[in-house]
Amino acid sequence: MIPFRLIQFCGYLAACLMIGPGVVAASSPAERDLFEVHVRPTLVKHCIQCHGETEQEGGLKLTTLEGLLAGGDSGPAIVREAPDESLLIEALRFESFEMPPSGQLDDPTVSGIAKWIAAGAPWPDRVVLTPTPTISEDDREWWCYQPISDPEVPKVEDAGWCRNEIDHFVFARLTENELTPSAEATPDRLQRRVHFALTGLPPCDASPNAQPQGDWYAAQIDSLLGHPEYGEHQARFWLDLVRYADSDGYNADHARPHAHLYRDYVIRSFNDDKPYDRFVREQLAGDEIDPGNRDALIGTMYLRHWIYEWNQRDVEGQWQEILSDVTETTADVFLAQGLKCAKCHDHKFDPLLQRDFFAMKAFFTPILPREDMPVADVPTREEYLRQLHAWEEATETIRSRLHEIETPVLLAHATREGVDKFTEEIQSMIGRRRRDRTLYEHQIASLASNQFDLHPDKLSEWMDGETETERQHLRGQLAELAHLKPKPLPTLPFVAGDVGTDSPPTRIPDHDGPPIEPGYPTILDPEPADIVAVPTALQSTGRRSTLAAWITDPQNPLTARVIVNRVWQQHFGRGLVETASDFGRLGTPPSHPELLDWLATRFIEDGWSLKKLHRRILMSATYRQSSTRLKDENIDSVDPQNVLLWRMNPRRLSGEEIHDAMLAACDELGPQKRAIYKNVKRNRLDPFLAAFDFPDRVRSQGKRHRTTTSPQALMLMNNKWVHDRAKRLEAQHHDTSLHDMIQAVHQQLFHRDAGPQDHQRAAQFMLSYPDNAPEQSSSGKSQDDTTKARLALLHAYLCSSEMIYVD
Template sequence: MQEFQDDTDLQAYEKVVNELLDRPEYGERWARHWLDLVRYAESDGYRADIARPQAWRYRDYVIESLNDDKPYDRFVQEQLAGDELFPDDPAALIATGFMRHGIFEYNVPDIRGQWDNILNEVTDVTGDVFFGVGFQCARCHDHKFDPLLQKDYFRLRAFFEATLPRDDVVAATPEAKAKYAAQLAVYQEKTRELRTRLDALLEKPLQNVFEATIKRYPDDLKDVIRKDPEELTPYEKQLFQFADRLVRHEQARVDSRADRETRDQILALRRELAKFDSIKPKPLPRPMTITDVDSVAPPTVIPKRKTEVAPGFPTILEPEVPTITPPPNLTNTTGRRSVLAKWLTRPDNPLTTRVIVNRVWQYHFGRGLAANSSDFGQLGGAPTHPELLDWLTSRFLENGWRLKSLHRLIVTSATYRQSASHPQLAEFQQKDPSNRWYWRGEVRRLDAEQIRDSIFAVTGQLDSTRGGPSVLADLPRRSIYTRVMRNSLDPLMEAFDLPQFISSNSNRNATTTPVQSLLLINSQVMLAHAATLAERVHSQSAADDDIRTRLQRLWWFIFGRQPTQEELDQAITFLGAQEQVRASERTEDGVPANVTTGQVPYRDGQAVLFEDDPQQERFQVPADIRLDVDDFTFEAIFQLRSVYESGAVRTLAAKMARLDSKSGWLFGISGKGSRRKPQTLVLQVFGENSDGRSQEVVLFSDHHLELNKPYYAAVSVQMKTADTPGVIKFHLKDLSNDEEPLSTVEFPNPLVSMTANRDPLSVGSGRNADRFDGLIDDVRLSQTALSKSELLHVAEGSTPATIGYWQFEPKPGLLKDSLPDGMPIELGGRGPKFTPAYAAFVDLCHVLLNSNEFLYVR
């Protein structure tokens, strides 16, 4: 901002425009608009909401295409028919993921109904995005307002009738494929014996899973699933891929379905195989793609009428059925989508080009020349300036379908650059109160991603790493790179109107609600950001800088401008008053600003974010006689962000404070390098056995825990007595899937008592540096081995057996025990201890991060 203000060049504005268009952030920002249109998300939706680990490749494709200024006609063709038109281009294969972003339920028995819904949804979104016409209104009958026939809807759907979702297509260059094949051959040769033995062990368990899975389907579909693949018709192949997807999903967890002896043998062989990982080639990209199922498409039939239709365009534009022939150099494809893609990208197409030009105008001005940018029909409303839309479209085509040229043309125009301080402002306002003629710029609230990214930017945390798999929203990457789970959106972005991405979104809502204010003001996350901002200001200030200098720096960080004298005076007055408040108050919770909270997906309320950071606060319940029990059950709800590469444990909780402890217990998740069982629940207990000798018991549950997935986990310990055998039970529940049952694994316990200790109970950390990385929600400790019906998973709240129950909620307090006479958690880490003056400065940072000038732009 300062450089621009100081630049005396008459072309200073144009230089800034060109610089911004050349920056990688341009593609990241404008990709967000496109991803809204194509309903991009990284989960299936519906109740299970299974994650889509390869969806990010399409997101990166869009960003790279925009940054490379790929011609829009090529951009459209790749997404509708990249596999047919550009089969040797890996980017074009990834682009067909456009047709894979709809919601999908992997375990539904009604395969026929779901496939019909998917084809309809692809038809709808194609109409919205490329035609700018609401085709879905013509699905059941001729459109009541626009000249679209029901036949037109199914003519458009027929272009997609032959499609087959694929997750096994390699998107790589021939050179990359050849290199991979050579490395794989070496790996397979060296591991042949191990893999043969493993396959033999897995054969029966895999078959058992297959049989158990297909029981969900009706008999006629079971016959299809059991058919030889060569005997399947094209339509049966489309149905089969649903069942096959579910079978593979269930078989991926086959290890836990085998009996104990077989499971141990399988895990032992997997550990032996892991020793060859250094020579195993990295998998080639296998994005979510589309191909045709065969060279002959299943018929497209209008329901009820039972009329078969061929692919075609809206009758009012192209009444004749186009000639379609399969590409001569490809097999098992119809060529239908290539015809659609080429028709849409004809320079004389009356819709496609005007739709994208209108969208670009909309995103710059707040609304399009045609108000509804995805509905150019009667209900969408006519353009306010049709001649301008036509002129912009002609210039867009003359410039080779390049979007950057269109941006440059719009933002350097007099219309875009005119000032709101025009001398005839009052007259304009009286004549045109709706601002239909663009006499002033719209005041707009930042959208959800801009708010989040701005917070990270001004506090100095923003990570500019580009591309790759998505991360959780608590990491400071740009929002475009955060994982978007449809049923579990980031609370901050959800409050600021982030869509759920079920259907195409051409325009974001911009509401103003009490929830937004309450979240920004009361959130422990925002207070942590304010503390980071305060630290940034102080770290970049000289020791002898006065408060006005520091305030000027703060204003530049947040608002990009100097504060006025009045603002400086108000800020200084606020700091003085707030310092007195901070000096005199005694907080209920004593929670420092650097303790961060979040939300575990599929859960209400807040959780504590633990990080693998030496500066992380240690959460400890001080030593208390109530904690010293032999039989116990520990329970927690959590989301794991990472595990150690070594065998070290991500500790959920431990009553074992010292590195050389020979007493107490520790419960957590083993690392990737565990010599016994990686990435599973592990319990370590020190005690005395029936022979009176000290003994260490280390048990692994055999559950495989996935990263970034919400879980409920528990371990119960029952000591051995003269009358009853000792038992240790692990319990695990995947909270993202209601249909997934609670899994329980049981082991004998040789101990008769716990070795006495008076250590504190630590949550999120163990001995030395074994720290948890992720979110931990409700934590409960009970003084007995609970039965399944008593577990927190099904019986929330406290019971007579509860020792402590910590929920991390504002009431009764973030670190308070929910029991009336409970034991609060204390912080024993290295967090900053604020002086009243510093705490007041943090509060001022917090206030400014809540200001309208920060949240709105004009």
């Protein structure tokens, strides 16, 4: 075996023999010390951030000796053997320029660099300075970047409290903190709780106390998971995440008439228990992985939920914002990584580099909004393209001439916003044929085309006679060759594909250097992505399906943890990681890290089944706990926020749940009546839902705000829609006694029997109701005082805390 020191010496000797005549190598120990002790650390720490590979302020690049000798706009940075004539030394001494901007360096450092220049500026062969890695070992040890583990289930002495493995993890943490879990909630509370948890609706069947003996709770969960209302309820959480809306946003806020197809796709996917990894892949790249599947193509509408300003003349700037928004949303939704901060610079707290942002963005750089995406499998697409190319070749001359004479006229008479207000560059892109545009130009021209309308049916009115005669002749020739053109394939609007089989370049703004290739966060995989080829007939790059495969890889440490945590948050009001869309240092570490990993492992083993995940969580004793606060002196000091889960957290219903529960109480909950089907107009949200914290759907929302405000109370008290529900409820019980009405309404609204106190309070309310002027009904007849009092009582029930809270 050759000694390691001999290998080092041989390598060093070879390097010395290869030194070129223009470079002085740092050969002696003293020269190497001058470079390594003074020059390298100073330039790396203070200089090459602004004068490096990606940025060269003043035209100065300091990563190589050649760069120092060449200098920048002000001349050479160093003059060999003449430190006092070197601009670098002047700047470090603050004699002309003052560098670095953070403050003057100490004298020994500056003197060491001056000695290095005086010695002829010896520089090690082939050394190119690079920034100090911003990802440290401490970063690599951050919990969310560790592989998902499969921890052992803790053994606990629980006196029979635990119902499944989840409870072992929770009980172990409680025991460590000298806390005990709460008792199990009553069956009627549990039934109401689990109904709202899975379907967002109150129970419509009898109280469990009246049901046959047996495991009614498990049967109830299985039944609810099979209801179509399950998918309707689960969809709203996902639609918040992907910022779904039926309008564009901004000032114009135009309608998106086909967006509802995505909403219905999400509902179907949850009801079908589509494996989550498949669900993710369809949304990122359904057109690449299953082009003949209409549902998979609808999934790509995920890429269309960005906001858009129809009269924004800076089309290129808006397009970059759109691509950045898709990038940020993808990182938030699937990976819980706040990439947005890395758009302008390396993240200040998390190991996410600016390069990572643009490497992720590069997966989406080639996307193209499509209103005509073919719904056809690969063989069908191949045959279609074969015929289309044959027709295009046969008609090229005709179509080229038609473009020459028609397009300028069409653009000159374009309506709506018109074309003339765009820059000349963009007008030129719009005026070119598709085949004459670059990929990027076609993206910009396509986006710009949303702002104007063309009217080919009026061309004959706008052309002179000679040109119109030629045009009609050409049109006739084109018609004679129509038999060569393939029959149109069925298409789908409002989806996304790629602009072609290649991609426009992705660059960091204001940085020189080669384009950024698609890649993943450096801390997880520093190498560029290995893009998987897709069939040429799809006219796509394969970038998005490559990203989708990486995100849904079981070895990815983020994806399963993120979705498991989101489902946990849905049921407990707080995730095991409280910051559900940020697993970084600005977020909150998991309260039960082993439980999170155990659930993520089971989730993957279960085929990424969300229904099985819901069932496992809801079957636990942890979920079944009462919401009553324990009388334990330790709680206020140990866990006042219930992070350790010693009881169930009561929660207020969402605006959609309140809306739907009122409809259900009045037997008005027919098809498409639920709040999930309401049109979401970003600039004009439904007033009732908006009062109860419905998001504007402009940015991804991992958890809604939960406010308690006066407008909410006023909305419930004064809103006509709520009053109408009270009237409907009164009409159902108009001919019943007060006692029977109270009994029935308590079952409808609160899912419990009315007790003596409830009847007493209702009677007192009726007796004390003020004798005001008669209210006019729609028929014009006065209502008697009893009816008015009953209406007011029912309205109070609809607005009560017991109605709008679940415990």
